Amino acid sequence: MRLYVKQHIFTWGDKFSIYDEAGNEKYYVEGEVFTFGKKLHLYNLEGVELAYIEQQLFTFLPRYYVYRAGNQIAEVVKNFTFFHQEYTVNGPEWTVTGDFFDHDYDVKDASGRSIVSVTRQWFTLGDAYELDFSGNADEIDALAICLVIDACIEAARNNN
Numbered sequence: 272m273r274l275y276v277k278q279h280i281f282t283w284g285d286k287f288s289i290y291d292e293a294g295n296e297k298y299y300v301e302g303e304v305f306t307f308g309k310k311l312h313l314y315n316l317e318g319v320e321l322a323y324i325e326q327q328l329f330t331f332l333p334r335y336y337v338y339r340a341g342n343q344i345a346e347v348v349k350n351f352t353f354f355h356q357e358y359t360v361n362g363p364e365w366t367v368t369g370d371f372f373d374h375d376y377d378v379k380d381a382s383g384r385s386i387v388s389v390t391r392q393w394f395t396l397g398d399a400y401e402l403d404f405s406g407n408a409d410e411i412d413a414l415a416i417c418l419v420i421d422a423c424i425e426a427a428r429n430n431n
Contacts, residue, residue, distance in 0.1 A: 274298075274402045274414065275392070276421075285311060289414070300418060309335070309422045313415060322415040326422070335419045337362075337412070344412060347419040358423070360416055367420055378416055387413040389420075 274297065275290045285302025296316060303310040308326035315321055327334040337345040345362035358367035360378070365386060369376025378386040386408045392399035402417055404410060 272404045272410070274404070274410075276400045276402065276417070285309075287418075298414070311418055311422065313411070313418065321411050324415060324419055324422070333423050335422065337415045337419065339411065339415075345416065347416060347423075349423055358420060363412065365416065367416070376420065378413060387417060389417055 273292050275292075275294075277288050277290065285300065287300035288296050289298040289300070291297045298313060298315055298321070300311055300313050303312075308328045309324070310326070311324040312320055313322040313324075321339065323338040325336050325338070327336065332351060333349040335347045336343055337347065343362070345360050347367075348359050348361065350357040350359055359365075360367065364381045365378050367376055367378050369389075375390050377388050380386055384407075385405050387405070388403045390401050390403075392401055400417075400421075402414065404413060
């Protein structure tokens with residue numbers, strides 16, 4: 272299964288629409304404005320919150336928490352490496368590796384099986400990404416982790 276994340280340009284704060292393979296909107300993401308640290312909410316089209324993402328401030332390396340129904344399901348930590356970026360997802364015990372600045376990376380489980388592969392869609396207005404899920408992936412969990420990685424990439428771009 273595939274989903275497509277399309278970031279809206281010219282919006283105040285973070286705003287994403289997520290589409291299915293047929294081009295129908297399936298989810299949307301809204302960020303909180305005027306807060307310390309990144310805070311994102313993933314909603315279905317009925318407005319029900321499916322996941323909440325919150326950045327922990329004042330840490331040496333980026334650290335985010337993912338919540339579903341008020342329960343923390345994952346902690347995403349950027350690992351300290353010199354020549355490439357790598358993230359660890361505590362909770363489901365996933366790893367994230369790839370070319371993050373080109374939005375081309377894989378989320379894998381502890382045994383090395385792919386959960387989701389993310390590739391950047393070129394020649395689009397605004398940023399757009401394709402998420403290709405494996406058959407056994409929890410779509411919401413994997414989507415939330417991809418949103419965290421996107422937030423880390425955006426923060427790294429803004430710091431340069």
